[in-house]
Amino acid sequence: MSEFRLPLGEWVSLLVNWLQDDGSGIFEAIGTVVETFSGGIEDGLSAVPVWLFIGAVAALGLWRKGWAFAGFCVLAFGVIVTTGFWDQTVETLALIISATVISLLMGVPLGIWSASSKRVETIVRPTLDFMQTMPAFVYLIPAAMLFGLGRVPGVLATVIFSMPPAVRLTALGIRQVNKEQVEAGISFGCTPAQLLFKVQIPGAMPSILAGVNQTIMMALSMVIIASMVGAGGLGNDVLAGISRLDVGLGFESGLGVVLLAIMLDRLTESFGERRAKRPKRGS
Amino acid sequence: MEVVSEAQAPDTVSGEEGRVRSGAAAEDKLVVRNLYKIFGNRPEVALQMLREGRDKDEILKETGQVVGVRDASFTVKKGEIFVIMGLSGSGKSTLIRLLNRLIEPSAGEVVVDGVNVAAMSKSKLLEMRRHDMSMVFQSFALLPQRTVLDNAAFGLEVRGVARDERERRAMEVLDQVGLASFAKSYPAQLSGGMQQRVGLARALASNPSIMLMDEAFSALDPLRRTEMQDVLVNLQREHSRTVIFVSHDLDEALRIGDRICIMEGGRVVQVGTSDDILERPADDYVRAFFRGVDVSKYMTAGTVAQKEQVTIFDRPEELVGGIHAALERLRLYDRDYGFVLDQHQKVLGVVSVESLIRCRETGAHRLRDALLPELGATVPSSLPIEDLIRIVVASPCPLPVVDENGRYVGAVTKTVLLTKLSKGVAP
Numbered sequence: 001m002s003e004f005r006l007p008l009g010e011w012v013s014l015l016v017n018w019l020q021d022d023g024s025g026i027f028e029a030i031g032t033v034v035e036t037f038s039g040g041i042e043d044g045l046s047a048v049p050v051w052l053f054i055g056a057v058a059a060l061g062l063w064r065k066g067w068a069f070a071g072f073c074v075l076a077f078g079v080i081v082t083t084g085f086w087d088q089t090v091e092t093l094a095l096i097i098s099a100t101v102i103s104l105l106m107g108v109p110l111g112i113w114s115a116s117s118k119r120v121e122t123i124v125r126p127t128l129d130f131m132q133t134m135p136a137f138v139y140l141i142p143a144a145m146l147f148g149l150g151r152v153p154g155v156l157a158t159v160i161f162s163m164p165p166a167v168r169l170t171a172l173g174i175r176q177v178n179k180e181q182v183e184a185g186i187s188f189g190c191t192p193a194q195l196l197f198k199v200q201i202p203g204a205m206p207s208i209l210a211g212v213n214q215t216i217m218m219a220l221s222m223v224i225i226a227s228m229v230g231a232g233g234l235g236n237d238v239l240a241g242i243s244r245l246d247v248g249l250g251f252e253s254g255l256g257v258v259l260l261a262i263m264l265d266r267l268t269e270s271f272g273e274r275r276a277k278r279p280k281r282g283s
Numbered sequence: 284m285e286v287v288s289e290a291q292a293p294d295t296v297s298g299e300e301g302r303v304r305s306g307a308a309a310e311d312k313l314v315v316r317n318l319y320k321i322f323g324n325r326p327e328v329a330l331q332m333l334r335e336g337r338d339k340d341e342i343l344k345e346t347g348q349v350v351g352v353r354d355a356s357f358t359v360k361k362g363e364i365f366v367i368m369g370l371s372g373s374g375k376s377t378l379i380r381l382l383n384r385l386i387e388p389s390a391g392e393v394v395v396d397g398v399n400v401a402a403m404s405k406s407k408l409l410e411m412r413r414h415d416m417s418m419v420f421q422s423f424a425l426l427p428q429r430t431v432l433d434n435a436a437f438g439l440e441v442r443g444v445a446r447d448e449r450e451r452r453a454m455e456v457l458d459q460v461g462l463a464s465f466a467k468s469y470p471a472q473l474s475g476g477m478q479q480r481v482g483l484a485r486a487l488a489s490n491p492s493i494m495l496m497d498e499a500f501s502a503l504d505p506l507r508r509t510e511m512q513d514v515l516v517n518l519q520r521e522h523s524r525t526v527i528f529v530s531h532d533l534d535e536a537l538r539i540g541d542r543i544c545i546m547e548g549g550r551v552v553q554v555g556t557s558d559d560i561l562e563r564p565a566d567d568y569v570r571a572f573f574r575g576v577d578v579s580k581y582m583t584a585g586t587v588a589q590k591e592q593v594t595i596f597d598r599p600e601e602l603v604g605g606i607h608a609a610l611e612r613l614r615l616y617d618r619d620y621g622f623v624l625d626q627h628q629k630v631l632g633v634v635s636v637e638s639l640i641r642c643r644e645t646g647a648h649r650l651r652d653a654l655l656p657e658l659g660a661t662v663p664s665s666l667p668i669e670d671l672i673r674i675v676v677a678s679p680c681p682l683p684v685v686d687e688n689g690r691y692v693g694a695v696t697k698t699v700l701l702t703k704l705s706k707g708v709a710p
Binding site: 178180181183184185186187188189190191194198199202203205 | 380383385409410412413414416417418420421422423424425426427428429437438440441442485489495
């Protein structure tokens with residue numbers, strides 16, 4: 001009995017090998033699309049002059065959160081620029097944006113679908129649990145095998161890791177829309193599509209935006225790990241700091257990650273807050 | 284001469300009104316025949332059992348199927364306000380949702396203008412909901428992210444009416460309900476009564492011939508409720524719409540209903556004008572509903588006790604300076620007396636403004652020192668109303684009502700008691 005070992009690992013690697021051999025065309029196509037998309041975003045972001053970039057973020061911060069936060073943004077970028085991590089930060093931000101966009105494009109519709117169908121939900125839920133609890137590093141291995149080293153496996157591993165909250169919170173939001181509001185929609189003659197776009201999605205918006213916020217934060221943490229397959233950005237420096245036991249480098253690049261995280265979190269969160277406030281009744 | 288014509292005028296009006304109503308009586312707008320709703324995965328089994336004469340509880344126990352509505356049949360005439368009444372759980376909200384198929388009927392027919400809604404195709408049903416039958420909800424169910432105008436125009440928007448046209452029409456109905464100046468506001472900025480006016484405007488915008496109203500005014504305070512009932516009745520008179528109104532409020536049913544349908548346990552017990560039902564109630568349930576004298580027999584101190592009536596103070600022992608706080612609260616709520624409760628909600632006694640002031644002057648700190656020894660006797664919540672009356676009349680202050688564990692459940696004052704009694708006897 002003790003001699004028997006379930007060769008699960010072998011099966012998975014066989015599967016990946018098979019995908020590598022017979023599905024290379026598909027993966028190449030996916031790779032090209034992702035590479036073009038995320039490369040485009042990075043080129044776009046790095047084409048913006050530093051001062052304009054900082055000014056734009058500060059203005060956004062001023063609009064959403066007020067003077068104090070705008071000041072914080074300027075200060076944070078000041079630290080990033082003067083410690084020499086500007087290019088890496090922009091690279092990381094580009095990775096986050098492309099991974100988040102892909103996650104949302106897949107996650108939000110999947111969330112809507114699983115909110116409306118019990119059967120879909122029973123498949124989606126355990127899958128999401130699997131995606132979230134499997135150690136993040138593990139995705140990197142097949143991703144790198146199928147797509148080679150570089151930005152693409154990094155972005156795709158990040159997508160897998162960061163998509164669950166978008167799906168979950170979208171489904172939750174749709175399910176929590178006031179029952180009588182949905183009934184009102186139906187009773188005034190909404191088709192299923194009208195009901196979705198005029199009643200359910202607007203009603204679920206606060207929850208969906210909370211999902212967007214979560215997705216971005218998950219993407220940020222994964223993008224750092226993804227530097228192990230050569231995704232680039234601040235993660236490279238963190239990794240270099242670890243491998244060289246360079247505390248200073250590790251701290252500086254790590255601080256860049258922290259500052260970026262705070263800004264992204266507060267800004268995206270503020271969009272959800274405002275919408276969440278409106279439905280409250282004042283009498 | 285003038286006196287005579289004045290006396291005649293209202294007579295003629297009411298005569299005409301009566302004629303309009305009885306004339307309309309000839310035309311059936313909506314006919315419900317043997318309508319059933321079973322909640323669960325095996326409705327046929329439950330239907331079969333119902334036909335065999337088994338009752339609701341048996342079916343639930345044996346099959347897990349819940350009987351929502353059973354064998355409902357009635358006819359609603361064109362232009363009347365038809366009130367469906369019953370206690371919560373009687374199936375009235377389910378019944379009204381079967382009429383526009385928000386809930387799919389399990390068996391039976393809903394015939395509107397000669398067409399069976401229960402057997403309608405999806406597209407026909409959509410057309411009917413868009414043009415002919417609209418609904419008003421208890422919680423208003425406005426869309427919070429839309430302005431009042433966009434909410435009112437919702438039905439027309441769904442129907443595909445162009446923006447200019449639907450906004451013009453929405454302004455028209457908002458004007459009818461007196462909210463034209465709030466068109467650009469959001470629902471959250473309006474009071475409950477105003478929000479329901481928007482709900483009403485939304486339902487009126489598509490100019491439907493039937494309006495379904497599910498406890499539409501139940502969430503409003505009594506004053507607003509009467510006001511909204513007037514709005515509804517006036518609008519209905521002007522356009523002779525057919526209104527089907529679900530309510531659990533007796534006053535409301537008597538006030539606005541041309542005919543009333545009483546439901547109990549998913550069954551329609553009786554349908555008729557309020558006079559019919561008052562004079563010839565079908566059974567004890569209906570009688571208990573309508574005959575105030577009988578109702579007051581079933582009422583006890585617990586059913587009339589009100590929580591808001593008198594201020595309460597918690598945990599007197601720990602309150603240093605509790606006297607000042609107590610005085611402040613009595614002044615704030617403009618009361619002469621207040622109850623003192625301990626942390627287990629047990630009534631310790633009654634304080635008055637005078638006793639508190641006296642205490643403050645003598646320098647006592649504890650709220651207990653201000654208790655009035657001669658007052659503060661409690662009334663058990665099971666005490667029948669007849670016995671309660673004598674005690675309430677004799678008491679100078681509100682009476683605290685307690686449950687079987689001695690916990691405070693509310694208070695009875697002369698005013699509260701009189702209001703409750705007069706309501707019970709009113710019809």
